[in-house]
Amino acid sequence: MTSSAPNIGFISLGCPKNLVDSERILTELRSDGYNIIPSYENADLVIVNTCGFIDSAVQESLEAIGEALEENGKVIVTGCLGAKEDRIREVHPKVLEVTGPHSYEAVMTQVHKYVPKPEYNPYTALVPKQGVKLTPKHYAYLKISEGCDHRCTFCIIPSMRGDLDSRSITQVLDEAKRLVDAGVKELLIVSQDTSAYALDQSKEVQNKTVFWNGMPIKNNLMSLCEQLGKLGVWVRLHYVYPYPHVDDLIPLMAEGKLLPYLDIPLQHASPKVLKAMKRPGSIDRTLERIKKWREICPELTLRSTFIVGFPGETEEDFQLLLDFLKEAQLDRVGCFKFSPVEGAVATDMPDQVPEDVKEERFHRFMQLQQEISAQRLQQKVGKILSVIIDEIDEEGIIGRSMADAPEIDGVVYIDNVSQIDVKVGQIIQVEITQADEYDLWGTC
Numbered sequence: 001m002t003s004s005a006p007n008i009g010f011i012s013l014g015c016p017k018n019l020v021d022s023e024r025i026l027t028e029l030r031s032d033g034y035n036i037i038p039s040y041e042n043a044d045l046v047i048v049n050t051c052g053f054i055d056s057a058v059q060e061s062l063e064a065i066g067e068a069l070e071e072n073g074k075v076i077v078t079g080c081l082g083a084k085e086d087r088i089r090e091v092h093p094k095v096l097e098v099t100g101p102h103s104y105e106a107v108m109t110q111v112h113k114y115v116p117k118p119e120y121n122p123y124t125a126l127v128p129k130q131g132v133k134l135t136p137k138h139y140a141y142l143k144i145s146e147g148c149d150h151r152c153t154f155c156i157i158p159s160m161r162g163d164l165d166s167r168s169i170t171q172v173l174d175e176a177k178r179l180v181d182a183g184v185k186e187l188l189i190v191s192q193d194t195s196a197y198a199l200d201q202s203k204e205v206q207n208k209t210v211f212w213n214g215m216p217i218k219n220n221l222m223s224l225c226e227q228l229g230k231l232g233v234w235v236r237l238h239y240v241y242p243y244p245h246v247d248d249l250i251p252l253m254a255e256g257k258l259l260p261y262l263d264i265p266l267q268h269a270s271p272k273v274l275k276a277m278k279r280p281g282s283i284d285r286t287l288e289r290i291k292k293w294r295e296i297c298p299e300l301t302l303r304s305t306f307i308v309g310f311p312g313e314t315e316e317d318f319q320l321l322l323d324f325l326k327e328a329q330l331d332r333v334g335c336f337k338f339s340p341v342e343g344a345v346a347t348d349m350p351d352q353v354p355e356d357v358k359e360e361r362f363h364r365f366m367q368l369q370q371e372i373s374a375q376r377l378q379q380k381v382g383k384i385l386s387v388i389i390d391e392i393d394e395e396g397i398i399g400r401s402m403a404d405a406p407e408i409d410g411v412v413y414i415d416n417v418s419q420i421d422v423k424v425g426q427i428i429q430v431e432i433t434q435a436d437e438y439d440l441w442g443t444c
């Protein structure tokens with residue numbers, strides 16, 4: 001990099017899906033010869049990629065914009081909150097430009113307007129072939145689609161990110177291959193709704209044979225997963241909506257083509273609450289499916305998220321949720337207290353649950369799930385697990401088993417550091433010696 005290239009400050013907020021958008025913009029910036037710098041001070045322009053999912057995220061985004069304006073002054077805003085330009089301009093009238101999510105082209109046009117693209121660009125070659133990644137080199141998020149066709153009543157993502165728009169299968173596989181060729185050992189498949197991949201395309205397009213790497217493939221999720229499974233790296237599926245065809249993916253997990261890990265947000269267990277949320281409602285059917293999945297793939301790790309305190313949730317509904325947790329014995333569970341989001345249908349529903357009740361249910365939920373998670377992790381003690389190494393320092397080695405997604409799940413601490421020679425990204429066998437409700441400890 002040279003001091004003559006313009007400097008762009010970049011702030012990325014929000015979820016992994018937004019992180020993928022950030023990586024895309026950063027790759028374009030580097031391709032155009034801009035320097036990316038981690039401070040406001042010497043930046044010629046600052047881009048803030050915002051999140052607008054819940055009110056606290058909106059607040060965080062507005063604060064980040066405020067700080068960038070104060071410290072630098074030349075700020076453009078993009079991302080989910082950008083879909084609500086008025087809300088941003090009301091608080092920060094001085095932002096230069098605002099765009100919504102996945103507006104890469106528009107963001108680049110704006111950057112060119114305020115900070116002209118360097119004419120001679122010897123740095124293009126410095127852009128790694130796989131693009132700029134914000135995650136450590138050994139794992140990467142791979143976004144397979146944008147938007148969502150569902151209309152869950154607590155969510156405003158479809159109004160911000162639009163309807164489902166799947167990337168072409170060859171484009172996704174090309175990106176996956178580039179990442180793997182560049183050293184990535186774990187692909188984290190993300191989207192708003194991974195199981196809906198390609199369903200936005202006509203039946204004709206979905207059934208059409210296309211060729212990738214000389215192989216005839218179909219334009220659907222199954223084909224995508226089969227091909228990803230041949231790349232020889234860990235492939236982890238996130239945000240899988242509980243469609244019936246998810247059942248077809250479990251054999252791929254049993255065969256070791258995909259990680260035996262399913263991140264499937266179920267949100268609730270009471271049919272009444274699920275109906276109000278506009279989510280699939282048959283919890284008995286879900287329990288049956290979970291049982292069947294575990295028969296096919298006993299190693300399967302199930303992660304899910306739930307919302308407590310949704311409008312109209314009674315104590316009886318909440319009990320159904322606790323009963324479901326006891327029965328389903330999920331491995332990893334996240335819980336959110338219902339938080340009204342401006343523009344979401346549920347925000348204006350009657351029978352809002354008081355905050356103290358939400359809080360109390362949240363604690364009861366977490367207490368029960370912690371016991372379940374602890375018991376399930378305890379069953380791993382004495383087993384030998386494959387562990388991917390994330391960090392090595394003088395204090396020890398930290399890795400993750402197939403059951404642990406980066407950032408959201410637990411880790412495996414490996415004790416006998418000095419006796420082994422490993423590298424970050426390497427997959428090793430670890431004997432588990434100890435467990436608590438989140439993490440594991442082991443030796444190799």
Ligand code: SF4
Nearest residue numbers: 148150152155157192
């Ligand atoms: S499936 Fe997910 S992204 Fe789509 S509307 Fe529901 S919660 Fe929002």
